[in-house]
Amino acid sequence: MLLAFFKTTLLALAFSIPAKAAGSAYFDAHLHYNAEQTEYVKPQDVIKKLKQHNISYAAVTSRPPSLVSRLHQLAPDTIVPVLGIYQTHKDKINWPHDATLIQRLETALKQKIWRGIGELHITAKDRHSPVFHRIIKLASQHRLPLILHADPAVIDTVYQLVAEQPVIWAHAGTFPYPDLIADYLSRYPQLHVDLSVRDHRIAPNGVINDSWYDLFNQFPDRFMTGVDTYSVNRWQNLGAVTASMRHWFEQLPADVAQNIQYKNAKRIYKP
Numbered sequence: 400m401l402l403a404f405f406k407t408t409l410l411a412l413a414f415s416i417p418a419k420a421a422g423s424a425y426f427d428a429h430l431h432y433n434a435e436q437t438e439y440v441k442p443q444d445v446i447k448k449l450k451q452h453n454i455s456y457a458a459v460t461s462r463p464p465s466l467v468s469r470l471h472q473l474a475p476d477t478i479v480p481v482l483g484i485y486q487t488h489k490d491k492i493n494w495p496h497d498a499t500l501i502q503r504l505e506t507a508l509k510q511k512i513w514r515g516i517g518e519l520h521i522t523a524k525d526r527h528s529p530v531f532h533r534i535i536k537l538a539s540q541h542r543l544p545l546i547l548h549a550d551p552a553v554i555d556t557v558y559q560l561v562a563e564q565p566v567i568w569a570h571a572g573t574f575p576y577p578d579l580i581a582d583y584l585s586r587y588p589q590l591h592v593d594l595s596v597r598d599h600r601i602a603p604n605g606v607i608n609d610s611w612y613d614l615f616n617q618f619p620d621r622f623m624t625g626v627d628t629y630s631v632n633r634w635q636n637l638g639a640v641t642a643s644m645r646h647w648f649e650q651l652p653a654d655v656a657q658n659i660q661y662k663n664a665k666r667i668y669k670p
């Protein structure tokens with residue numbers, strides 16, 4: 400009798416809770432908030448959107464960097480400020496040759512809010528830039544992860560200089576092939592991989608691909624992801640993009656999914 404009651408109660412509970420709790424903790428590890436977006440997405444809108452989509456933490460970088468400190472003031476428990484190195488759009492191309500940016504970075508780093516440096520866009524041909532090497536040293540001194548949108552050779556250069564530097568390899572690198580990524584993760588224990596904007600490769604038509612599934616299970620502590628709001632449109636679609644990522648997380652073992660959607664980013668960014 401008691402057992403029957405217990406079973407009925409359990410059954411009722413099972414039907415009242417969705418298969419995956421909608422509010423399970425989520426860390427968006429790759430967001431941008433740039434000057435040209437502020438007219439359309441106000442700082443208050445950013446905070447509202449994050450809340451609306453159950454994003455507990457958001458690693459945000461901005462151009463110029465002052466924009467993200469403003470967001471951080473509005474929601475210090477949610478915004479994880481990442482120090483961008485660009486003042487204007489054209490810095491994205493020119494920065495490896497701009498020696499003045501080191502002084503600017505050193506000044507910005509006096510403000511103790513930063514949890515990472517990036518995103519730096521860099522191709523193999525610029526990997527020996529003295530400016531880049533100085534940034535790697537600064538990141539290492541301040542114990543901050545570096546977020547790199549980079550060719551594989553750039554990753555090798557970082558680890559030739561500082562073996563223990565945490566790196567987040569944006570968009571799973573320039574050549575996002577699971578075998579190549581597995582090779583890099585095996586060689587460099589401090590390398591982590593951000594999967595943003597790679598959803599169509601990871602889960603074509605919404606179904607997770609076998610090679611990626613195996614890769615995540617082989618290295619459950621090394622992946623994270625985010626919406627990568629490089630445009631106003633991406634901010635407007637934050638909910639839809641987050642939902643499509645959550646759809647493939649649900650196809651992974653629960654502990655692996657938890658790592659990718661929350662725990663790995665929390666461990667690396669240390670909010």
Ligand SMILES: [Zn+2]
Nearest residue numbers: 431518627629
């Ligand atoms: Zn980005």
